[in-house]
Amino acid sequence: MTTATETKISSTQAKLPSIKTALPGPKGQAVIDYDKKYMSPSLTRDYPLVADHAYGAIVEDPDGNKFLDYAAGIAVCSTGHCHPKVVEAIQKQAAELIHIAGTDFYHRHMPMLAERLVATMPGTHKWKVFFGNSGTEAVEGAMKLARYHTKRDKIVAFYGCFHGRTFGALSLTASKSTQRKGFGTLLGGIEHIPYPYAYRCALGHTAETCGVEVIELLEQQIFKRLFAPEEVAAIIVEPIQGEGGFIPAPAFFLQELQRICNKYGIMLILDEVQAGVGRTGKMWAYDHAGITPDIVLTAKGIASGMPISAFIAKEEVMNWKVGSHGTTYGGNPVCVAAAMATLDLVEGGLMANAEKMGNYIFSKIGDWPKRFKIVGDVRGKGLMIGSEYVRDQRTKEKAPDLRDKVVDTAFHKGLLTLGSGENSIRMSPPLIIDQEQADCAIRIMEESIAEVEKSL
Numbered sequence: 001m002t003t004a005t006e007t008k009i010s011s012t013q014a015k016l017p018s019i020k021t022a023l024p025g026p027k028g029q030a031v032i033d034y035d036k037k038y039m040s041p042s043l044t045r046d047y048p049l050v051a052d053h054a055y056g057a058i059v060e061d062p063d064g065n066k067f068l069d070y071a072a073g074i075a076v077c078s079t080g081h082c083h084p085k086v087v088e089a090i091q092k093q094a095a096e097l098i099h100i101a102g103t104d105f106y107h108r109h110m111p112m113l114a115e116r117l118v119a120t121m122p123g124t125h126k127w128k129v130f131f132g133n134s135g136t137e138a139v140e141g142a143m144k145l146a147r148y149h150t151k152r153d154k155i156v157a158f159y160g161c162f163h164g165r166t167f168g169a170l171s172l173t174a175s176k177s178t179q180r181k182g183f184g185t186l187l188g189g190i191e192h193i194p195y196p197y198a199y200r201c202a203l204g205h206t207a208e209t210c211g212v213e214v215i216e217l218l219e220q221q222i223f224k225r226l227f228a229p230e231e232v233a234a235i236i237v238e239p240i241q242g243e244g245g246f247i248p249a250p251a252f253f254l255q256e257l258q259r260i261c262n263k264y265g266i267m268l269i270l271d272e273v274q275a276g277v278g279r280t281g282k283m284w285a286y287d288h289a290g291i292t293p294d295i296v297l298t299a300k301g302i303a304s305g306m307p308i309s310a311f312i313a314k315e316e317v318m319n320w321k322v323g324s325h326g327t328t329y330g331g332n333p334v335c336v337a338a339a340m341a342t343l344d345l346v347e348g349g350l351m352a353n354a355e356k357m358g359n360y361i362f363s364k365i366g367d368w369p370k371r372f373k374i375v376g377d378v379r380g381k382g383l384m385i386g387s388e389y390v391r392d393q394r395t396k397e398k399a400p401d402l403r404d405k406v407v408d409t410a411f412h413k414g415l416l417t418l419g420s421g422e423n424s425i426r427m428s429p430p431l432i433i434d435q436e437q438a439d440c441a442i443r444i445m446e447e448s449i450a451e452v453e454k455s456l
């Protein structure tokens, strides 16, 4: 007997996109109409992709159109769609134990994955792990832990950052005002400061040196005029802003944050929800800076699409008492099985592939600003590839409309990407892509950018 999945993909394994109908096709349109009838209108769909089934880096819609996926479900499907090893692990575990509530009972799966994650942590510290179900939940837990451990309540975060949608995480998020609008007063004691953004650095710094002034602002203004560093529980930072525009923080900047945190006993929280698990060519994006955070957050790519998140904290930091924090589903055995299989694949070659293919892609697209007048900047690391769209390279006037057109044109040619920040595009393909798929994505992007330029 074959499963529905096998039936759908075995005869149609493709590596490259092909579009056969207008988009969306009639079957896709029916799904969209159905969705409109019942689903919350708050969901943001940039273009009408309707997924029916998927494999590797290909997503097929119900009308038989095949798309090359350079979004990976927002950097989630790290091992590609339905990787056979991940599917096998899920199926095997689902037949043995699906749920028991790790918050109330023991099972071997949680410590197994925790041990695996701890092995990726730097230095000689001992670490402990808490499992949740989403990135937001990891952020919430980490905020609580930082407050609990330090007995302080202030938190410093960055403009442009995205940490999630629940009230605590939303109070940290400073990405788009629509994400906060209408929800009233958020958590107090949170101060946002600028994130180093080399392309738009007011002081003209480079990608290596941008952010000096932010460190100065933190120490000379925030700590002196708003709250003393001894009141600050945590600084939370994305090593590469994801939703904010795929903007990498310079290594020195993360090192400076660590210095400040060490000096004042502040918890340094690295939000690796989007950048982590091999995507940048190292397990954690902060590894490029050689730092040791106090708390690390992971979700998205960790389990290839199964919902699990974790925060990993130094043992002396995760010193809260029984009952302080818990959750019903976190560390669910089936999600753990998917995560273990994912880590096998990531550590077994996909992380190296992300570095290799990332270097290849950047070597081909690094000169886009020279070749296309609407591309202001190309940036990122590994398979976190960002490009920023402007009306005029000299004034750097942001061009969100042109960005949207490029995303839409690429979609109609069979390439899935996502907007990011006000006027950038993020490409975050599964870590399995090969050179043929990279060349195809580059070709579609270049054709799309050229078409949008021509229409001006």
Ligand code: PLP
Residues within 6 Å of the ligand: 074, 134, 135, 136, 137, 139, 162, 163, 164, 165, 238, 242, 243, 271, 272, 273, 274, 275, 299, 300
């Ligand atoms: N943190 C970062 C850096 C993210 O990119 C996201 C989601 O995009 C989150 C937290 C929230 O994760 P989730 O959507 O799983 O709640």
